Structure formats: C-alpha cells, structure tokens
Amino acid sequence: MITRLKGRPNFSGELLFDDYTITFRNDPLLIAFGIACVSIMIIGYTVNIYMHHLDKDVFFLILYAVMLLFGIFYIAFFRKKYIAAKKMHKKIIKPKSIKLVKITPIKKNIIFTFKLHNNSQQKFKCRNNIKSDKLLAFLKNHKVKLVTK
Incomplete structure (x- = not known):
C-alpha cells in the first residue's frame, strides 16, 4: 500500500512510500x-x-x-x-541508502532531511499528522538512524 505525504509550500511536492521504497515527486x-x-x-x-x-x-x-x-x-x-x-523529481530512495534522517518539528509541520550514503540530501516539509507518523514508523522498522533536532 502506497502512502502519500503532501509537501508544504517551502518544499512543495509529495513523498510516496510503501514497504520497500521512498519516492519524491513534484512538478519542476x-x-x-x-x-x-x-x-x-x-x-x-x-x-x-x-x-x-x-x-x-x-x-x-x-x-x-x-x-x-x-x-x-x-x-x-x-x-x-x-x-x-x-534534482528531487522522481527520485527513488531505498532505506538501505539512507545514512540518517534529521527530524525538525515546527509548530504544525515537520521537516525530514534525508542524508544519503552518497553525501547528498533531500528535504521534505509536511504536516505533522498520522501519515508523517507512518513514515517515522516505516523508517524505524528499517532501522534508519533518526536524529531529532
């Protein structure tokens, strides 16, 4: 089952994830x-x-x-x-390629900064709701290092 997170205006686009991958999508x-x-x-x-x-x-x-x-x-x-x-459009990330995820909560929103093993990073800002909690659970299940700021 694919879960879709809508991005906030600063980092517009969407983040889709299922049991195996995370996909970033937007419209450049x-x-x-x-x-x-x-x-x-x-x-x-x-x-x-x-x-x-x-x-x-x-x-x-x-x-x-x-x-x-x-x-x-x-x-x-x-x-x-x-x-x-x-750079972000249609980028597919497997949990194995993520070095760490920096989580920054801001009022009603949350910013995920994905740092990858190839020294690149992807930022995604979305609402702090059930879907973002599912993403956190997905990352924890795959034993990705989470850093809360």
Missing part, C-alpha cells in the same frame, strides 16, 4: 512556467521604462522600476527552487 515544469511568465513581464516593464524615461511623470517610472526589481528577485528566488525541484 510548473516552476519553470512561472519563471517564463515573470520573464515576459520583466521585458514589458523594461520596455515601459525605456519608452517613458523622458516623461515628467516620475510615479510610473518608479512603479515600473520597483516591479522590474521585484520580477528579478522572483526569478532569482525561484531559479533555486527549480534546480532543487529538478
């Missing part, structure tokens, strides 16, 4: 689509600044500049998310 193309849309908006704001740079109305120039900076910040922030999502 959705993040790429958002980056492409904001890129088109940035081009529009740049054209508006260029076309109106001689106007005496400074309000719209400031507005275009602020929106341009916001768009650049958005792309820089979500570029990192896209790279992380692409």
